Each structure stands twice: as C-alpha cells, then as structure tokens.
Amino acid sequence: MDKKRRDFLKIAGISTLAGLGGPAVVDRLVTGTSPVGARAAKEIDPAALAETHEAEAKGHGEAGEVAKTGRRWGLVIDLRKFREDPELAEKAIHACHSTHNVPHFTNKRHEIKWIWLAEYENAFPEHSSYYKDKLTLDNEVLVLCNHCDTPPCVRACPTKATFKNKDGIVAMDYHRCIGCRFCMAACPYGSRSFNWRDPRAGLDMNKLNRKFPTRMRGVVEKCNMCAERVGLGKQPACVEACAESKAIVFGDLNDPNSEIRQMLKTNFTIQRKPSLGTHPSVFYIV
C-alpha cells in the first residue's frame, strides 16, 4: 500500500511538472521569444496563457523578424554628399552625441561612440580595395548601429535588455542590462560601447540635453536610431543635422512609397558585411 502510494505521488509529481513546464518550454523554443516563461509556468489556464503570450510578444516586438506589413525604419547614407561637404559628418556626429549625452573620454579604453567615421576599408572590409581610388582613400565613412533585421546581439543577450522593437529599431533597455557584454562580442559591426566607468565623468554636466538621460556605469549602449524622437514624429538627430543636403535619408523600408525606398530604387547601394545574414537597415551610396 505504502509503496503504491509513493509511486503514485512520484508519477503525479512528474506528470504535473511535465504538464506545466512542457508546453511552455516547447512554446518558447518554437517562437524563441517572449519573456512570459516565468509567468507561464505559474499560469494553468491555457487561454490566459496564450493571451499573455500574445500580448507580451506584441508588446515587446521581439519576434525574430518584423512582419513585412509592419514598419521597419532604415537609413540611406549618401557618401557623395559627405565628400562634397567635409564638415557634414562631424555635424551629424556632434548632433547625435549631444542629443544623447554620449560621454567623451580621452582614454581610448573607455571610449564610447554611437556614430563615428571609419576608413572605407574598415567599414567595408569585405570589399576589395586593392588599387584604391583617391576618393575612397581620402574619405571616411559614417558608421553606426545597423539595426539589423536579424540582429545577432539580440540573439545573444541573456536578459532581453537589447531587443528589436516593433518598428525594427534594435533598442537597449538600460534598466535591465547586466553588463555581460555578450552583445558586444556578437555584434559584427563593432557598434556597441560599454560604460567602463561612470559616464557622467566624461560629460560636461552644464551642457547636457536635459530631455534625455545619461547612462550609468556597467551597461552597454549604442545608437537607438533616435527612438525617442522618431516616436514623436521627428527625424533622427543625425538626419536632421544634415537636413538640407539629404546626406542621410530616414524612412520606412517596408513602405514602397517612402522616400527611402525611392532612393534605394534609383541608386546602387551597399550594406556592411551582407554575407553574415544580419540584414542591416542602413544602406550606403558610394
């Protein structure tokens, strides 16, 4: 009798565990997304579970790809315009870094940058540049986060502190970042910076943009495609900085009638490291 009861309890225990945990695990492995797991294990009602799941997935927009019907913000960077006006790039960088209170450290080890200039061969190492023409030799390329459609950094992040939002922007939740720097190892474009020390030590506290926070030490940061401005219907700061020249064009890559799609239609553009399958949202006209 006693033995039977023990066996029964064992089986009951195991099947309860499997029943509760199993579907949740399978579900999450298949979708590979939403953070409901912790809650899902507690939920018993499948309908409620599905509902939460849907709401969360929608809310966090972390599903591997943005639906083609949704928005996908992107940029076209026209390098010709930057060659015409050599000061334009600095203007864009300054606009970005001052808008987002990006600190400046003289020690290169502590360097933080969201958008910067790189040599052509560094920005596009996969492109042959054996006999370089004078233009590519003399001019540098603006590089920033590519806001990939399949971002390796998002895949790597163990806490969903970095995620792709519903508009295709790869964003950071600085409140959640644990500073493991896995995303920095995962990013094939070197677009991420880490706050090795208190960022406010590298900022002039009297010249801050008081509408936007700084970061704290120990978290990773990068270009957010001005989600805080775009969300209010404005253009990203770098785009606005070179406004008249149209050196950087911002728009919805999923909208066939957008200006950016017209640019892509009428110009030969390249992307950084396309062979890696990250599908960058930033395009370059050389």
Place this chain on the structure above:
Amino acid sequence: MYDSDKIIPGLIIFVLFITFPVWYNHGDASEVPKPELPKDVKECVLPVADMRAEHMQLLNRWRDLVLRTGDRSYDVKIAGKEYQKSLMNTCMQCHSSKKKFCDRCHTYASVTPYCWDCHLAPVE
C-alpha cells in the same frame, strides 16, 4: 539542560543585541516627512494615496510601455491636459525639486532608487 548557565545568558545577550535598533531608537521617531508639492498644480496622474503607494510601479509600467513597447503617445491626462509618459519630461516638470520632493520621503524611508544614476534631476 546542560550548560544552562552559559546558554541562557548567551540567549539574552543575543536577543538584546539583535533588538538593539528597536529599543535604542525607542521614542525617538523622527518627524514624518512633508514633501513639498507644486504650488500651481493641484492634480496628479493618480489620486494622492495611489501615487504615494504605487508611483514606483507606475514608473516601471511607463518605462516598459515607452521603451519596450514603443508607446510614446501623450496619453497621461492631468487636469484635462495631456502629457507623455516620462519621469524627466512630465513628472519633474511640476515637481521641479528632487531635493524637496523625492528625496524627503526616500531619505526618511532610507531607499536610494537608482533612477538618478541616468535620469537627470531638474537643476536646482
């Protein structure tokens, strides 16, 4: 009980020691803090009692909505006016002194929220 002459005094000393903060501060309760409220505005996002109890959950919810969901709409209604969900750009516009508002209770309750590690308090 063996060694009761050692154990019982030991227990008494232990109990006295861990209750030290209670009896040491007895009758010495510091004054209940009075955060300074904005003069021209009388209404907040939620009734006072709710704000007092739940402002941290509200801020967390706003954070997730704005940052993660991307919902930046101006859907916070205060006295008929619409505001965006923002600590720096909404709350602190009325409560323009962190020292006289936030810190008063936080210091009293001995909590140090890390909001201000990143977010900028109004210049005072």
Place this chain on the structure above:
Amino acid sequence: MLEKALKGNKYYWMWLAFLGTFMAIGAICYVRQYNYGLGLTGMSRDVSWGLYISQFTFLVGVAAGGVMLVLPYYIHNYKEFGRITILGEFLAIASLIMCLMFIIVDLGQPIRALNVLLHPTPHSMLFWDMIVLNGYLFLNLLCGWVILTSEHKEVAPPKWIYPFVYISIPFAISIHTVTAMLYCGLPGRHFWLSAIIAPRFLASAFAAGPSLIVVAALILKRVTKFDAGKKAIDKLVTIILYAALTNAFFVGLEFFVAYYSNIPGHKAALDYLFFGITEHGVTYDNLVPFMYGFVILGVIAIALLSIPYTRRQNDFYLGLGCVLLFISLWLDKGIGFVLGGFVPNPLEQITEYYPTANEIFITIAVWCTGFFILSVLYKIAVKVEEDIHA
C-alpha cells in the same frame, strides 16, 4: 563530515593562510573595481572580454574533466577509479565555483545578475550556460557528498543517487559544449566561428582536468596516506595523453583550414596569436610568447607522459608532465582563445589588451578561492579514506 576540514597539521593551515592572503588582497581589489567600474581593467571597446572570461572558459573545461573518472567507473565499471572519482567530483565543484565567480566579477551590473532568471531568454546561449553550470554544480555537490557520506559510514551508496550520477555525465559534456556555443555561434568572429570549437574544448578539458587530478593525487600520496593506486594513475595518464593529442590535432586542423583556404578573416586571429600582425608599421604581437609557450610546453608534456621511464618510473617527471600540460592548455584556452578572438576587431583594426594589476589580483584571488575550496574538500575526502583504513 565538514568538521574533518578543521583538523590538520601546520602545513595544511599555512597553505590555507597563504591562499587566504591572496583572497583578501583580491577582495580589496574587487571592492575598488565595484566602486569604479570595469574601467579598472585593461578591457576596452574592442577587447570587451579579458582575463575573467578567458579563465571562466578554461575552468569550465577543468570542471568537465572530472567526468573522465566518473564515466569509466560508473559506466564501464572500471574499479581502479573507485577511490579517485571523488577527487574528480570535488574538483568539478571547486572549478564551477570559480567559473561563477569569474562571471560575477566580469559583470558590469553584478547586482542585476538574477535578471537572467527574471527574464529567461532561451535564444541566448548564456541562459543555457547558466542552467547547465548550476545544474552540474548541484549534481556534483549532491553525488560527491552522498557517496562520500556512505563511504564514511562504510555502507553502499543509496540506489537513488545513481540516476544523478548518470545524468551528471551528459551534463559534463553539456557544460563545455554550451560554453563553446557562446563563441562559435557569433557571426563575424571568424576565429571562433568554427564547428570544431566544442570538440576542441572537450578534448583540452579531458586533458587539463585529469592532469590536475593526477598532480593532486601525487601530492596527496606524499603528504597523506591517500594513495590513488598506480594502475588508476596510469589509466588516467592514458586518457590525458589521448585527449591532449586530440586537442593538438584539432588545433592543427584549424591551422589547415585557415591557411589552406587562405581566407584573410580566418587567418587573422591565428596570425596575431602565433606570429604577430604588422599594421601601419606597428607590430602587434603581445600574445605570441604565450602561444609559443602553449606549443613548446605541450610538446614537452606529451613527451614526458609518453616515454615509459618518465611516465611510470618517476613520479616527479610524471607530475611535471601533468603540470606542464595543464599550463600549456591554460595558455591555449585560458589566454589565447578568448583574447585572440577579439583581434582584429570587426572593423579590422587592432587593439591589444593588457590586463591591469587590479584585474590580475582579482583573477589570482578567484583561483585561490577555488584552490581553497578544493583543499578543504580534498582534506575531507582524504580524512574519510584514512579513517576507514585506520
């Protein structure tokens, strides 16, 4: 049984005090790092993981190495390993604690570490690494303790423990496989992007872990009455030798693929590690001596472990061979593998990494903590054995 760790001769206490000193120094260094941020280390935007994560990677291997004792004993019923499996399990415990400590000291926001549980993310390999590392730690604590307790009471281990022992075997493989997957799934890091990383990690783990156990067994034979037995040691050396040769073979394959295919991205990190890279007239080669050390020490160690005289007739040479092999594999995986993967950076620029003194002291302190735990655990295990035979 813990009380057994409290009785020892003066050398035992001196050894613990020696380790404790470095632990204390490291603790002070960590407080400094905690207050200032990881800027106190030599890491940078380009080399964003340094000594901490490279030690972590190596020590996961040492932890997994213990399975080379558990597997022959429990699956193949190789009785000679009966007395030393406990050494493998306790080594795994100490190594895993070191691993977890290295992860914590590497975090920018250590107090948020539990976010990994709060927001579980199955598509992140770090999430799975957390699960298998903690799982393996739990299994080893459980199995090691239960089996040693039964030994202490001179009864057969309870039957219910065996499923846990058997589960621990695939877990050992999994900890190093998942750790390899942290690296080998990252696009654009050519040096790491290789399907052979996991097997290579396992091969070097099955050489490094058991090497340390042989060294420990030889020391224990001298300073205590614990004798692992000649046959057991000899079998272990055979395992070590095969694993070390397999690792060397895998490294050779990496060289072949890189240099025969002649793809620049694949060659770059190997160039940097073994020969140095010259760019704009500056030569970057600060890891070359370490990699030479890896090769030279590895060759000497393999020779010492294969020549019958040095292997079987002389404990000193046997111990030396194992120590050299351990150091060689440490240079490979605990230095070269992680640091080399960051050079050149994704924009094909070169930034070299030099750890700071503060960082080195923290690293030493974590190692000392591991050896402290290992010493205490081995002390208990040895005392139990001695009591039985007394």
